Amino acid sequence: MARTRQDTTRERDRITDGDGVAVESALIGDDLELSYPTTDETIVDCARIDIPEEAVTALVGPNGSGKSTLLKALSNHLEPATGTVEIHGEPLESFSQKELARELGVLSQENDSLGSITVEDLVYHGRYPHRSFFESVSDEDHDAVERAIELAGIDDLRETELGQLSGGQKQLAWIAMVLAQDTDVLLLDEPTTYLDVHHQFRVLETIRQLNEERGVTVAVILHDISQAARFADYLIAMQDGELYDWGPPEEVVTEQLLADVFGVEAAVEYEPELQILPKRALPDRRT
Numbered sequence: 001m002a003r004t005r006q007d008t009t010r011e012r013d014r015i016t017d018g019d020g021v022a023v024e025s026a027l028i029g030d031d032l033e034l035s036y037p038t039t040d041e042t043i044v045d046c047a048r049i050d051i052p053e054e055a056v057t058a059l060v061g062p063n064g065s066g067k068s069t070l071l072k073a074l075s076n077h078l079e080p081a082t083g084t085v086e087i088h089g090e091p092l093e094s095f096s097q098k099e100l101a102r103e104l105g106v107l108s109q110e111n112d113s114l115g116s117i118t119v120e121d122l123v124y125h126g127r128y129p130h131r132s133f134f135e136s137v138s139d140e141d142h143d144a145v146e147r148a149i150e151l152a153g154i155d156d157l158r159e160t161e162l163g164q165l166s167g168g169q170k171q172l173a174w175i176a177m178v179l180a181q182d183t184d185v186l187l188l189d190e191p192t193t194y195l196d197v198h199h200q201f202r203v204l205e206t207i208r209q210l211n212e213e214r215g216v217t218v219a220v221i222l223h224d225i226s227q228a229a230r231f232a233d234y235l236i237a238m239q240d241g242e243l244y245d246w247g248p249p250e251e252v253v254t255e256q257l258l259a260d261v262f263g264v265e266a267a268v269e270y271e272p273e274l275q276i277l278p279k280r281a282l283p284d285r286r287t
């Protein structure tokens, strides 16, 4: 059984800001129990999860703690064994696929390489998943695709087929596809995986910009807890398929969390200044 900071009185609490005020949620998972069809094992079990509206929330936790599984349920890619997910107060199942694609931009870790499709085709397809690649492109379609390609920093790759891209370039193309959808909610599973330092920064900066300029709600899985703590407005920490804690980073990142969740036994072993990215190069919510 996972050790958890939650007690029974806290289990159904809403996520609160630094002043203890409950924040509005874009997505709510209620009484979720998640498993995969291939096994009866419960992978995620959580009484309540909130993704705060118009904020950036990072899901953190060790490998195998259930972050991707939870994100799959929030994005309607995994049907919960029990419980419900609501987006803006409406259950996910009340939306058609087409309607959901207008609400949610999803970057998953299960992207097929679609070998012979070009980057531009992929990004256009993300914006209009129900249209053929070969339908005529309106000015509006064209602008959204152009903007996404530029934001992801892959301007010179637009004619390249996905099968000819490196792992990082492919990841950027998928990110561009998600950004082109112009949705109000983004669910991103490890967007910085495979990316070099420059592109990690570009992607995080773009996410922050979308949040600040357009009020986009973001839930993003990040593996580096110090990066997540500096970048996100809220953290949701997972451990063994359960929520360990949630709230502003300064409340969540404690010695106890580092010990319980990440197995770091003493604060002295945790080096917050030891980062892959230079500190000044990170989009920091606190500046």
Ligand SMILES: Nc1ncnc2c1ncn2[C@@H]1O[C@H](COP(=O)(O)OP(=O)(O)OP(=O)(O)O)[C@@H](O)[C@H]1O
Residues within 6 Å of the ligand: 036, 038, 039, 043, 061, 062, 063, 064, 065, 066, 067, 068, 069, 070
């Ligand atoms: N398709 C699947 N079928 C069965 N079990 C799965 C499947 N995908 C994941 N799991 C199991 O669910 C558990 C949680 O996996 P999940 O991918 O949600 O963790 P995670 O926190 O995202 O991990 P990571 O940081 O390594 O990506 C793991 O024990 C894994 O073996």
